[in-house]
Amino acid sequence: MHCPFCRHSDSRVIDSRTSDDGLSIRRRRQCPECGGRFSTIETASLNVIKRSGVIEPFSREKVMSGVRKACQGRPVTEGDLAVLAQTVEEAVRQTGSSQIDTNEIGLAILGPLRELDEIAYLRFASVYQAFDTLEDFESAIAQLRADHHRPASDPEE
Numbered sequence: 001m002h003c004p005f006c007r008h009s010d011s012r013v014i015d016s017r018t019s020d021d022g023l024s025i026r027r028r029r030q031c032p033e034c035g036g037r038f039s040t041i042e043t044a045s046l047n048v049i050k051r052s053g054v055i056e057p058f059s060r061e062k063v064m065s066g067v068r069k070a071c072q073g074r075p076v077t078e079g080d081l082a083v084l085a086q087t088v089e090e091a092v093r094q095t096g097s098s099q100i101d102t103n104e105i106g107l108a109i110l111g112p113l114r115e116l117d118e119i120a121y122l123r124f125a126s127v128y129q130a131f132d133t134l135e136d137f138e139s140a141i142a143q144l145r146a147d148h149h150r151p152a153s154d155p156e157e
């Protein structure tokens, strides 16, 4: 990290702080040459490999627009979508890889969307998991029902 004041090629980290959302690190640095202090914000890059093979940066907005369609007419707010997109980003970053495919994003969306709204979850899952028969819906609904009735302390879990 070059000093912005004197272009010295080294700097010393004097403070590190993780941002509130845990996705970036802000560092206070000091130049050993001129004593100048400056901050840097470091965010690990995260890229998405689309089905077409195109690689583009991860976008929370794209997650939100994908989920928004499934939430039409449901009591889900833009704020809910923003929280969901952040949860998804944190989940995929936790895998530690800098490139993920759209499939993994779809998987990361299913859990939090199910918590948010089960109808939207079924709609999203039907597209994402390519349901093509009534049985696919029936088994997804049966799974939701089974989980509702499961006691909190199921020994099998």
Ligand SMILES: [Zn+2]
Binding pocket: 003, 004, 005, 006, 007, 008, 031, 032, 033, 034, 035, 036
């Ligand atoms: Zn300097």
